[in-house]
Amino acid sequence: VPVKQLPSAVTAAIKNRFPKAELLMAERDVDNGRVVYEVIVRSNGQIFDVDVTPNGRILKIDRED
DSSP, X not given: OOGGGSOHHHHXXXXXXXXXXXXXXXXXXXXXXXXXXXXXXXXXXXXXXEEEOTTSOEEEEEEEO
């Protein structure tokens, strides 16, 4: 999914959690019948893998090493 086509609630949730985030890549997955967006984010020089529901609820944040 192009980052610019993410639902606005997804983008807002990530920007709220990571105010200076650069959204690098996004993927739309279906997990147990529900849609989840997996977004790769760069913030303060670190890379994070963030799972977000279409309504903007952050499910998981993993820091990449």
